[in-house]
Amino acid sequence: MLEAKNITKTFQSEGVQTPALRDVSLSLGAGEFVSIVGRSGSGKTTLLNVLSTLLAPDKGQILYQGDDVTGFAPKRLNELRNRDFAVVFQFHYLLPYLTAQENVLLPFMNGLGPVGREEIARAEQCLERVGLGGKGGKLPGHLSGGEQQRVAIARALVKQSTVLFADEPTGNLDKGTGEAVMDLLTDLKDDGLAIVMVTHDENYAQRADRVVRMADGAVLS
Numbered sequence: 001m002l003e004a005k006n007i008t009k010t011f012q013s014e015g016v017q018t019p020a021l022r023d024v025s026l027s028l029g030a031g032e033f034v035s036i037v038g039r040s041g042s043g044k045t046t047l048l049n050v051l052s053t054l055l056a057p058d059k060g061q062i063l064y065q066g067d068d069v070t071g072f073a074p075k076r077l078n079e080l081r082n083r084d085f086a087v088v089f090q091f092h093y094l095l096p097y098l099t100a101q102e103n104v105l106l107p108f109m110n111g112l113g114p115v116g117r118e119e120i121a122r123a124e125q126c127l128e129r130v131g132l133g134g135k136g137g138k139l140p141g142h143l144s145g146g147e148q149q150r151v152a153i154a155r156a157l158v159k160q161s162t163v164l165f166a167d168e169p170t171g172n173l174d175k176g177t178g179e180a181v182m183d184l185l186t187d188l189k190d191d192g193l194a195i196v197m198v199t200h201d202e203n204y205a206q207r208a209d210r211v212v213r214m215a216d217g218a219v220l221s
């Protein structure tokens with residue numbers, strides 16, 4: 001369903017070139033859960049960002065449902081991302097002055113149409129799905145770290161995406177809370193969502209269908 005073919009990405013800053021991805025290929029089946037592990041600096045986040053089309057590769061192709069999206073115009077790429085892709089970061093980027101429910105509704109405010117009763121009901125449904133039913137009115141600052149991360153996941157779910165990209169979703173959580181987030185991701189996978197998750201935790205990585213190992217900008221296995 002999603003395939004990266006021979007991806008190369010080199011960052012340039014202040015005259016220094018850093019090769020982040022060297023000829024990386026990876027494929028993700030519909031509903032498949034893949035985890036990506038590797039040392040700090042091995043290129044995991046870069047690969048996730050290229051796969052989710054947030055970052056354009058220097059060379060190579062990203063095929064999504066048969067289309068080479070690297071050739072898409074920015075507008076079309078935006079639409080695709082809005083519709084089908086959901087992203088959860090290590091630091092969840094909730095807006096602190098919006099309630100949990102309003103944060104979950106954000107994707108609807110990004111060109112997906114007006115926010116009406118239906119969208120609000122859907123947001124509440126997603127908050128319930130992540131175990132936060134009834135907490136929609138709270139501000140992020142009044143929720144625990146794990147609860148905030150689950151709001152971010154609810155926000156990712158509100159659009160009924162086909163792929164969820166998560167960069168160390170348990171990275172700043174304690175063990176118990178991290179487990180709860182992992183249980184949630186596994187449930188979502190069981191419901192048919194494809195997931196690409198970057199993690200430093202070998203135990204969490206093993207909960208995916210497949211573990212991809214990276215070193216020095218390349219995929220090992």
Ligand SMILES: Nc1ncnc2c1ncn2[C@@H]1O[C@H](COP(=O)(O)OP(=O)(O)OP(=O)(O)O)[C@@H](O)[C@H]1O
Binds near residue numbers: 011019020038044047
């Ligand atoms: N915007 C950038 N500008 C310059 N170099 C970058 C940029 N982003 C990443 N890099 C470099 O690219 C390489 C891969 O970085 P990346 O963030 O993909 O690693 P990572 O595997 O996610 O590491 P971590 O586990 O620490 O998050 C590193 O050498 C990093 O310093």
Ligand SMILES: [Mg+2]
Binds near residue numbers: 044045
């Ligand atoms: Mg990273």
